[in-house]
Amino acid sequence: MDKTVGIPRALFYYYLFPLWDVFFRELGYKVILSPATDKRIVNLGIEKAVDEVCYPVKIYYGHVASLLKKADCLFLPRLVSIQERSYICPKFMGLPDMIRANFPEHPEIIDHTFDGSRKGQSLSKDLEHLGRKLGHPPETVRRACAESIAALREYETKLKGGQNPMTVLDGARFGFGERKLKVALLGHGYNIYDPYASMNIIAKLARLGVEAITAESVDPAARDQAAEVLPKRMFWTLGHRILGSALYLEQRDDIAGIIHMASFGCGPDSLVAELLERLLKRRRRKPLLCLTIDEHTGEAGLDTRLEAFIDMIARRKIS
Amino acid sequence: MKITFPHMGNLSLTAETLLKGIGLEVIVPPACSKKTLSLGVQHSPEFACLPLKINLGNYLEAYELGADTALMVGGIGPCRIGYYGAIQQEILRDLGIQMELIVLEPPDAHPRELWDKIRRLKKVSWKRVLEAIYLAWHKTRVMDLLEEKALILRAREANKGSIDQLLGEARLQLERTAKIAQIKWLGQDYLSQIESIKLDEERQTVKILLVGEIYTVLEPFVNLNLEKQLNSLGVEVLRPLFLSSWINEHLLGGILNIEGTKKARELAKPFLNSFVGGHGRETVGCSVQYAKRGIDGIIQIAPLTCMPEIVAHSVLPKVTEKYDVPTLTLYVDEQTGEAGLLTRLEAFADLVRYRQRRLKKNENHVFGY
Numbered sequence A: 001m002d003k004t005v006g007i008p009r010a011l012f013y014y015y016l017f018p019l020w021d022v023f024f025r026e027l028g029y030k031v032i033l034s035p036a037t038d039k040r041i042v043n044l045g046i047e048k049a050v051d052e053v054c055y056p057v058k059i060y061y062g063h064v065a066s067l068l069k070k071a072d073c074l075f076l077p078r079l080v081s082i083q084e085r086s087y088i089c090p091k092f093m094g095l096p097d098m099i100r101a102n103f104p105e106h107p108e109i110i111d112h113t114f115d116g117s118r119k120g121q122s123l124s125k126d127l128e129h130l131g132r133k134l135g136h137p138p139e140t141v142r143r144a145c146a147e148s149i150a151a152l153r154e155y156e157t158k159l160k161g162g163q164n165p166m167t168v169l170d171g172a173r174f175g176f177g178e179r180k181l182k183v184a185l186l187g188h189g190y191n192i193y194d195p196y197a198s199m200n201i202i203a204k205l206a207r208l209g210v211e212a213i214t215a216e217s218v219d220p221a222a223r224d225q226a227a228e229v230l231p232k233r234m235f236w237t238l239g240h241r242i243l244g245s246a247l248y249l250e251q252r253d254d255i256a257g258i259i260h261m262a263s264f265g266c267g268p269d270s271l272v273a274e275l276l277e278r279l280l281k282r283r284r285r286k287p288l289l290c291l292t293i294d295e296h297t298g299e300a301g302l303d304t305r306l307e308a309f310i311d312m313i314a315r316r317k318i319s
Numbered sequence B: 001m002k003i004t005f006p007h008m009g010n011l012s013l014t015a016e017t018l019l020k021g022i023g024l025e026v027i028v029p030p031a032c033s034k035k036t037l038s039l040g041v042q043h044s045p046e047f048a049c050l051p052l053k054i055n056l057g058n059y060l061e062a063y064e065l066g067a068d069t070a071l072m073v074g075g076i077g078p079c080r081i082g083y084y085g086a087i088q089q090e091i092l093r094d095l096g097i098q099m100e101l102i103v104l105e106p107p108d109a110h111p112r113e114l115w116d117k118i119r120r121l122k123k124v125s126w127k128r129v130l131e132a133i134y135l136a137w138h139k140t141r142v143m144d145l146l147e148e149k150a151l152i153l154r155a156r157e158a159n160k161g162s163i164d165q166l167l168g169e170a171r172l173q174l175e176r177t178a179k180i181a182q183i184k185w186l187g188q189d190y191l192s193q194i195e196s197i198k199l200d201e202e203r204q205t206v207k208i209l210l211v212g213e214i215y216t217v218l219e220p221f222v223n224l225n226l227e228k229q230l231n232s233l234g235v236e237v238l239r240p241l242f243l244s245s246w247i248n249e250h251l252l253g254g255i256l257n258i259e260g261t262k263k264a265r266e267l268a269k270p271f272l273n274s275f276v277g278g279h280g281r282e283t284v285g286c287s288v289q290y291a292k293r294g295i296d297g298i299i300q301i302a303p304l305t306c307m308p309e310i311v312a313h314s315v316l317p318k319v320t321e322k323y324d325v326p327t328l329t330l331y332v333d334e335q336t337g338e339a340g341l342l343t344r345l346e347a348f349a350d351l352v353r354y355r356q357r358r359l360k361k362n363e364n365h366v367f368g369y
């Protein structure tokens, strides 16, 4: 029987799953994905994590917990960086160790480091290294790398074309009649694309007749160019995406407003949101709604704020 | 140009000496106070980590005294400190305050960046710069050595306040002198004075290691005088993190032979096998290092939401388990109150003392057969 590898449906799942999935399958593993986030998973995470850890990491813990007895090994990469001179978050750098410390009963953990921050280092090089470390012949590894990188590119192309990760990865549907408005919905993928964590904000917006435009659909070159006005190069990959997309989309006439969704207590976003607010305020073109979510967020409160914001921008648009 | 800098423990001694040494007009911000905090909090992002807020408070207070430039350290990721300067500059700009922040950090795109910044400060000869560094370094080192001693002996001082008085005097004398020989002499003199202070020989003490995020470890205003509080509870405080060791390791490339954190980083590996920004890895490594040497407890302190320390906190239970040392993690923010903190410290000191007694009893038991 094939060896099974467990992959948590959390954090960078929303950005890199097609890569991991194809890679491990090509190497002959059976990939086991944890189920969609739900209350049970969140509670499993809360139970194991220290209080101060942010919500997405607690959710990650919960997904790991749900995989413990289901797979022969777990793939919990140390994602230091996926971009030159950039990082994701210090917490990502310690994640496999945090899991080890809190799940003494864990099966084998594949915690390979992916660090593209240094020049000349890349995702595919680290991937190749991992394949060899797992003991596969160079030929197989090379093919697995090529196939998985191709799968990732294809996924990214779909997102650039306006498809939503929830649709592409999980087959979600958002058919809610006519769209009257477009707003930019910006935030870390593991927040906005996890229907449980985000309280399904994309579907909520759709029900209000609003199409959510996310950073993944913005052309990276346009994003980068718009981000050039930042006072200092933004070294957090996701923060850069958020700010670049906001600054680009705020110039587009069809975008009626911008929503930023962050985790409560998120380190990088505490500063990214501040900068976003100040820059947008100075330009006075697009209204901004900042939402923070965690395990204590009440859905009713979120709905109220969202509806009020949409009402406001709809009125603005007419007048 | 009138230049200022943020406070962090005895950093003002170092920074003032250095900047005056290269001929700049220096404005030392008023010591951190409630006013600093409320000014900083009022204008900072709500969820930023505490040092950003208080540093901003320092700049605003120094601005009131005429400062037009502030010098700070930064970074280029992965942690927030690397973006402090950019955010603070935007805040000042929106407040209509004309103040330039000069951020010392590793060059991002071009190796000349740092050099250009230093040149912007003042055109002086290298010799003068080196002399200023040398002087500032010696003062910092002396102050740290005195403090290190105080952290142990204050736990048993017979007349409360006598060591603090000596530390205060030493600091004043160090501020006033500009001669290396005199700095060295002052260091020896005060060290022997501190060592010969009258002690309460009866008092039973315990040893606690203090680790965590550098700003909260070093700045008594934000840690609410944690060390003194512990000392007065009969706790000897061991602290691996000193300004001078940080300077040696990060700015002087570790050329001086004083204990750094290289060993600790190695020892952290089984528990935390990666750099995680800030001092997260050192927190874990030092805990292992000192636990092996024999200590009674560990206290970790950090600003609320501090990413590297949250990682460290998450793996510390493993260290506790392996070396059988209790740990206490404290997060501080603008709302932390002294009373609450003191209660937690007292409870922890009691626990540590109780465990120590029990361990001793067990030992006697074994050897008593």
Ligand code: SF4
Pocket: A054, A055, A056, A057, A088, A089, A090, A091, A092, A188, A263, A265, A266, A267, A268, A269, B307
């Ligand atoms: S970036 Fe923010 S939300 Fe993501 S892991 Fe780090 S602190 Fe948590």
Ligand code: SF4
Pocket: A267, B049, B050, B051, B079, B080, B081, B082, B213, B277, B278, B279, B303, B305, B306, B307, B308, B309
């Ligand atoms: S180490 Fe902690 S306090 Fe320092 S910048 Fe990072 S999060 Fe903030």
